[in-house]
Amino acid sequence: MTESVDVLIIASEAPRFAHPGDAGADLTAAESVVLGPGERALVGTGVSIALPSGFAAFIVPRSGLAARHGITVLNAPGTVDAGYRGEIKVTLLNTDSTDSYTVNVGDRIAQMIVMPVPEVRFVPVESLPGSARGADGFGSTGYAQKNEGAQA
Numbered sequence: 509m510t511e512s513v514d515v516l517i518i519a520s521e522a523p524r525f526a527h528p529g530d531a532g533a534d535l536t537a538a539e540s541v542v543l544g545p546g547e548r549a550l551v552g553t554g555v556s557i558a559l560p561s562g563f564a565a566f567i568v569p570r571s572g573l574a575a576r577h578g579i580t581v582l583n584a585p586g587t588v589d590a591g592y593r594g595e596i597k598v599t600l601l602n603t604d605s606t607d608s609y610t611v612n613v614g615d616r617i618a619q620m621i622v623m624p625v626p627e628v629r630f631v632p633v634e635s636l637p638g639s640a641r642g643a644d645g646f647g648s649t650g651y652a653q654k655n656e657g658a659q660a
């Protein structure tokens with residue numbers, strides 16, 4: 509596993525790790541916007557990066573904004589491809605049905621996680637190998653804890 513990775517960056521305000529060892533680096537807004545109830549907006553961060561090949565960055569919500577204000581990232585996790593050189597933008601969504609939310613320049617609006625991603629080749633086959641789950645999904649194992657008498 510790679511210990512550290514260098515990500516080239518041009519930024520008005522660089523993403524920052526709040527604590528050493530944090531997975532997510534906070535992204536700040538480079539523009540102000542008011543999100544009305546239920547509204548979304550594409551918010552610039554002023555950050556452009558060049559990831560090494562074999563890596564991607566994922567834009568995910570901040571839990572505090574979500575829990576306190578209902579602000580989330582609509583397309584979470586937003587995917588930043590290694591070859592992308594444009595400005596990283598965040599699609600913020602105000603899920604609150606009554607309150608507006610104001611984003612000011614410099615506010616920490618989301619976080620970015622850099623992760624290794626393998627090069628994938630899709631290999632066409634006639635049939636797939638068997639597995640314990642098979643084609644079961646979409647709630648096939650039930651929802652509540654089984655020992656609480658929930659229906660499967």
Ligand SMILES: O=c1ccn([C@H]2C[C@H](O)[C@@H](COP(=O)(O)OP(=O)(O)OP(=O)(O)O)O2)c(=O)[nH]1
Nearest residue numbers: 567583585586587588589592595596597598599
């Ligand atoms: O939250 C996001 C998601 C994506 N991007 C940038 C980086 C990414 O490499 C590029 C394309 O993203 P994606 O593939 O998700 O969007 P698309 O709608 O498929 O656009 P495209 O046709 O350009 O791939 O947009 C962001 O800045 N923020």
Ligand SMILES: [Mg+2]
Nearest residue numbers: 587588589592
């Ligand atoms: Mg795409």
